[in-house]
Structure formats: structure tokens, C-alpha cells
Amino acid sequence: METLTSIPWWGWIIAVLVLIALRDILQKKKTIRHNYPIVGNLRYMLEKIGPELRQYIVANNREELPFNRSQRSWIYASSKRQNNYQGFGTDQDQYAPGHIFIKPNMIPFALGENHINKTAVDKIPCAKVIGAFNNRKRPYRPKSIVNISAMSYGSLSAKAVESLNKGASQAECYHNTGEGSLSKHHKHGADIMFHFGTAYFGVRSEDGKFSLDKMVALVNENPQIRTIELKLSQGAKPGKGGVLPASKITPEIAEIRGIPLNEDVISPAYHSAFSTIPELIDFIESIAEATGLPVGIKSAVGKLDMWEELTDQMIKTGKGPDFVTIDGGEGGTGAAPPAFANHVSLPFVFGFAQVYQIFSKKGLTERVVFIGSGKLGFPSNALMAFAMGVDLIQIAREAMMAIGCIQAQVCHTNKCPAGIATQNKWLQAGIDPTLKSNRFYNYIKTLRKEILEITHASGYEHPCQMTMKDVDLSMGDNNYTNALEEVYNYQKVPVPFAGMDTICEEKETAEMV
Template identity: 40%
Template sequence: MLVPAIVAVLLTLVGLRDLWQPLHSIQRNYPIIGHIRWFAELVRPELRQYLIEADEEAAPFSRAQRSLVYQRAKGLAGEHPFGTLLDVYRRGYEFIGHSTCPVPAADPETFRIKIGGEQCSKPYSASVFNISAMSFGSLSANAIRALNKGAKLGNFSHDTGEGSISPYHREHGGDIVWEVASGYFGCRDAEGRFDPDKFRIQAAAEQVRMIEIKLSQGAKPGHGGILPAAKVTQEIAETRGVPMGQDCISPPRHSAFSTPLELMAFITQLRTLSGGKPVGFKLCIGHPWEFMAIVKAMLASGVYPDFIVVDGAEGGTGAAPVEFSDHIGVPMREGLLFVHNVLTGAGIRDRIRLGAAGRIVSAFDIASVLAIGADWANAARGFMFALGCVQSLSCNTNRCPTGVATQDAVRQRAIDVPDKAERVRLFHANTLRALSDMLAAAGIAHPSDVGPHHLVRRVSATEVKQFSQLHTFLEPGVLLDGRCEDGFYNRNWELARAEAF
């Protein structure tokens, strides 16, 4: 009798509290049972993901996409029984045309490109599929270890993100693309300005293969960031070169340059300080005339970046304001096509390599960006899935259930580095194997041969069009000699000035 009595007393106290508390109207009108609503909200994401969500419903990645990564990361067979589950007659469905005379599948080890132009003395042979920018601080130490070891095992690159090069990036010696952002973490002075001497020391490491200047991030373009003082651990402070006990500020814009011409001078400076390694920049396209201004600065100065990575507004982050992630920035495909066209129209596309990042997980995703101008693709969340991420949408809480996006030492113990590094390697290898098989069926021997005429999109219930029919592709040099007939490109080219963004 004692237990029911205790339960009755506790429920009575909860009910009385509910009746008198001023914050929640439902609990005032429905004491005790009103708590069911809060419990349902608490478990809603899990119930939706595991019981209700359709296989192709993206939020932001579908169950089918996640399952594909898990299978390839574990080396499991990827056969599809009983035919496709996709509605091939829905608007937006995409496919690649196959050839009547397929070619033998190429060795994915040959799917590499040279990055580094005439002004670069240490070019890099990069895979066509690499790990996109994710910082130590956003990801756990074990996640960084596993990603970098997987990159080492699979011979592809690992972008550091703007949080600089941590000790965990260095442990296994995988190729690094060092991202230098507006906070200049790892190469800053006491006032947060760029420090050439610190940069030179870091960039001299053999493991650092390329330098990437971050102009903007797809998930929150034009927005800086703050890592609260409470989250600045001793490790993060040492890695980023910031003091303990203070907020770690990432400004929304660079202090080392303020015009396109100054950006070109900064590229030259970093290339010199790094000993001739490839230097480029990453951005999410915003105002079109601003990117065109950068291209005009290239032409005026004679300085060309070795590469450009186009990030899409669909890109991910641990946390971003809703309006920024939902309504600011150009989606990756439109941004990539625009950059490809401007470089082509300015007659300099052959000088600069293009990478693309934004919701890429499959071989078809890679082919679709290659078809509209990319030379290679980067993925962030795809490799997080390979580590075991379950898309719990708790990246900003420090309570990631799989230990990927947390600094909690107990939670990150869930990541067994050797096992997860092998899964990272397998995901990369099996994705490129799938790409090789798919391209072979289309009669294509190498990713560099993929063109917009190879891919097709359904535009209505009764019509499909090749990408070459859907999109505008400028001819080389038309922006320079006045032959461009596209009003959008002409108007924005006229607005662009090398002297100002």
C-alpha cells in the first residue's frame, strides 16, 4: 500500500504545481496529463526517423541515403532487390544515359586530378572525392582521428575546417587541406589578425597539401561565429591560438583584405609563405557581381587561385540561425554552374580547378556535379554517417549520441578509431567503385569526361531534358569580347569592379 500512496502524493504535488505555474497553458488546464505532450515532443524526432519517415524523405538526408552510406562503409553488398523504389515519372527525377557500347570499368585509383597552376610549384594530385571542411571543436577528437586515418588509408584529402590543424589531424598523417578563415585560427596574432610567421610554420608541414581561404560557408554565409568561453577547452585554445576564458570569435569578414585585388595579393602571399603549395578559396555564392569582381581582379592582377570550392546553401553546420540556413545563399548546383560559366566566359576556366560541396553522398551525386562544371566533389555529412552519425540533430547540444559531434570525453569513447577509420576508407573506396561502374555503363572512362549531355532530368510527366538543354553554358571568352547574349551575365559583369566587392 505504501508504493501507491507515494505515487498518489507525487502526482498530486505535480498537479498542484501545474495548476499554479504561469508558463504553460496546457498544463494549467490539463494538469498531469498535459505532460504527455512534452514527452511526445521529446521523442518525436526518433519516432519520426525510425517509424514514420519514408525511405526517400530527406530531413535533411533520407533513410535511403543514410543506409547507402552505412552499407558502403561496412563493405556490405549494395544490390537493390525488386527494382527501384523511386518514382521515375516524378518531376525532378534524374538519371545518367547509358551507352550501347559500355567501356570496361576503370580503376578508381586513377580517379585523380592535378591541382596547381603555373604559379604553383608544388601541385597536388587529389582524389575526385574528399572529406569536406569540419573543424575540431565541432567534431570530437576521435572523429577527427578516424577521418584523418581513413583519408590516409584511402589516399584522399581531409579538410580541417576553420578550427585549424589540431594534434588529432596530425596523428595518422593523412593529407590535409588547411582552411584559413576570418578568425585566422592557427595563424593569428594576439589581436586576431593574420600572422605570416605562424602561418609559414604550420604550412611547412608535409601533411598540409593545399591552403583554402574560406570566404563564406554554405550553411551560414555572411555570418560569423562565436564559440562561448565555456566551450573553449585547453585543447581548442591551443589549436586555434586563442586565450582560455574568452569567447572565440570568428568574424563575418576577413581583416587581411577588403577588395578583390587585395584578395589576389593575399593568395600570392600564402602561396609564397607555404613554399608554393596550391592556394584557393571556398565560398557560397551570394551577389553574383561580387564573384565576377574577383574574376576581374584575377585578370587585372595576373594572379589566379589554384582552385575554388563552391559550397551550397544546403551545406551543414553544427548550428546556424534558421534564416541563414534556410534563406541565405545560392544552392550548390546553381552556384557551381555560375562559377564555371564566369570562369569560362572570362577565358580562364582551364587555369583553375573547381570543387563542389553540398549534400553529396552517392556516386550519382558526384556525377551530377561533374556534369555541370566540377572537377571534384567534397562531402562532410556523408563521411559523418560513415563514422556512425545517425542524424539525431543534436550537433549543437554537445550530446551527440554517437560521439561524432561532441567534446564530451565519455560520449566520444563510442568511436573506435581503427574501426571507424576503416569505414571511412571503405565508404570512399566503394563510392568511387560505384562511380566507376556507372560511368563505364555510360561509355565514360574517367570522371573528367562527364559532360552535361550525359545527365538527364525529368521536367514534366511527359518530358525529359539533358542538362545541356536545361542549363546555359557560356562559350570561352564571351564576357571579354562582348559576344555574351545572356542578359543576366552581361548585367552583372558590367556591375563588377576589381577594386571593390
């Protein structure tokens, strides 16, 4: 009788294939594998690696969404201080509808010999002071026009949050906490925008309601918190709540968010602290009065009737939010059902244009700081947003790519291969916060530098001076190009601006640091 050791190697291969074939034929869950044993498995293997094949082999430089290869390559090269130039002209279709054209001036803006940007080539503070109009006790002028958008610890890993915060400290931009509350990973030197939503994580009472006492205590214990953002909705899933399963709640997350360990936690679709626009304004004022900080709102855009009511109430009462963040329906790191991500709420440019016009026609643009969010982490997109009326931009996915995100699009699975959008200890072990924070700093520095260079080419000193006439969009076919004011049918209200040297060198009090 032939022994096992005498069986040739190809005999073992045949035996394994026979076993696989029997397994495929006997199972009833997948028809393809049953009908085509062995070979049918290739279909599922190719399906699994299909995104990677398309991303690295099949798709060209401009095909992919949400960010194409050219965009990702520019971020990666900028973050690593590599050559981010391109040669032999553009590879973009400049005749395609929606292509952005920024108009250069015949004679660019010339920096004086002692101008701040002669040496600080990327220094661009916000032209407005948040909370100045409403006389908040601690108004705030952001030192950077580019900042980190709302991404919570929980959505991102501890090392990713730490990397971003350390990089933000270097770049002097603020770090939005996201609605997971303030963690120790946010405390590495950067200014903080504390963000909270319907579950009131970090500032909730035992019954899940908002606690003003906890908000005041949090602000007093953490002077790096400079502004407070109240989330009404987000671009990824506006008007939808969420569930944080008990299985994902670690002791650290439970302590930070103020939630029980062994229970699912519901984030409702609506706030329990208010239900009307007047109540919203009163809620904002109560927080601002108790903390002394500027308070603003973040929202995706759909129906406009409540925006009309909000602005009417602001005129009537003389009160209201200190800033308004418009989140584009392009979505972000937040996991969402495809129907919400694809079809609910307007993209940034459409949503912002409509909301800005409401504030403009009622003479309220100087009372608030407008913040834009939605794929604005590129010089051309950012400058178009400034031309439309934003005062600041916030970036999320671009910041993730700067610290190593490869756009695997598995943020919702806890299996992020780059260790950024996961709580898996093994996957995030590969992140070196010292290295990654420096890469984020390099990206922000490059982005601001190129924004400033194009601003100067357009004849201006600061991006806030960009107008709707300075940017054209390609309309396709025979419509050629139209200026933004023709496309969106409004003109931006000029932003008061005393000069870069003035806002950079203004004497800072203890409350304005």
C-alpha cells in the same frame, strides 16, 4: 495509525500523481501543464521524441531531409561492407521533377587487360593538378576525386577527427581541417587541406589578425599540408560571423587555435586581411609565394558581381586562386540560424552553374580546379556535379554518417548521441577510431567504385569526361526530361585528360607525392 510500510503500491502511485498534479497547477511557465495537469506532460514528452518517432516509424524511405532513410542506409551498408543492393526495382518516383537520369552508352567503356582499374577498382585521381597553371613550388594532384570537407576539431570530437583522418589515409584522400586549425588529431597519415576563415585560427597574431609568419611555420612543420583553402563564406551561414564561448574553450583548443582561454572569441563576418578583390588576389599570392603551396578560395554563392570582378582581375594580372570550392546553401555541420540555413545563398547546383559559366565565358576553366560541396556523397549526385564541371568533390555529413552519425540533428547542442559532433567526453568515449576509420574507408572505396562503374557504363574512362549531355533531369508533368545543358543553359568545357594510366603512373617528384 497506519505506517508507511503498510501503504499499498498503488497508494504510492496515487501520491506521486497528486504531487505531479500540484506541481503542474502551481507553475505558470507552461499553460498546457497548468490547464491539464499530469496529462499535459505527455505533450512535451511526445514533442521531444517526435523527430525519432518520425525518423524510425512514421516517415517512409524517401521522405526525410536533409538525408532520407534510403540514402543513410546506403552509406551505413557501404561503410560496414554489407549488402547495399536493392531488389524488385526502384522505389523512387522517377517522374518527380529533379530526378537524375544518367545516360548509359550502348557499348560501355572497356578496360584493357593491363588497365589500372582492373585491380584498383576504385582508384580515381583528379584529372587536374592544383597549382600547375600558376607554377606553384609544390603543386598537388589529389589521389582521390572524393575528399573530406571542412569540419573542424571543436565542431567534431577528437575521436571523430582521428577516425576520419586515419580512414582518409587508407583511402588516399585529403582531409580538410575546417577553420579550427590543424590539431594532433589530424596527423594520422592523410594529406591535409589547411582551411582558415575570418578568425585566422592557428595562424593569428595576438591581436587576432592574420600572421603570414605563423602560416609559413605551420606549413614547414607539417609537410602533410598540401593545399590552403581561404574561406570567404560557407553554405550554412554565408556572410555571418560567430562566437566561440569561453565555456567551450579547452586548453587544447586554445593552444591549437591560438586564442585566450577565458574569453569569448569572435569570428567576424568579414576578413581583416583584405576588403577588395585586388587585395584578395594579392593576399592569395603572398601566401602561395611564402609557402610554395596552392591556395584557393571557398564560398557560397549569391550575388555574382564580385565573381565577375575576380575573373576580370585574373585575366588582367595572370594571378588568382588555384582552386575554387563552391559550397552549397544546403548547409552542413555548422550551426546556423534557420533564416540563414534555409534562405541565404544558393543550393550547390544553382550556385555552381552560375559561377562556372563566368569562368567559362572568360576562358579561365583550365586555370583553376573546381571543387564541389553540398550533398554530393552519392554516385548519381557526384556524377551530375562532374558533368557540370567540378574536378573534385568534398563530403562532410556523409563522412559523419560513415563513422556512425544517425542524423539526430543536435550538432549545435553538444549532445550528439553518436559522440561525433560533441566535446562531451562520455558521449565520444563510444567511438573506436580503429573501427570507425575502417568504415569511412569502406564508404569512400564503395562510392568511388560505383562512380567509376557508372562512368564506364556511360562510355568514359574518367568522371572528368562526363558532359552536360550525359545527364538528364526530370522536369515533371509533360516536359519529360531535359539534358543539363538545356536546364542550365551552358556547356562544360572539356577537361584535358591523357588517360587513367598516365595520371596514375606519372613519375612523382618529391614535391608531387
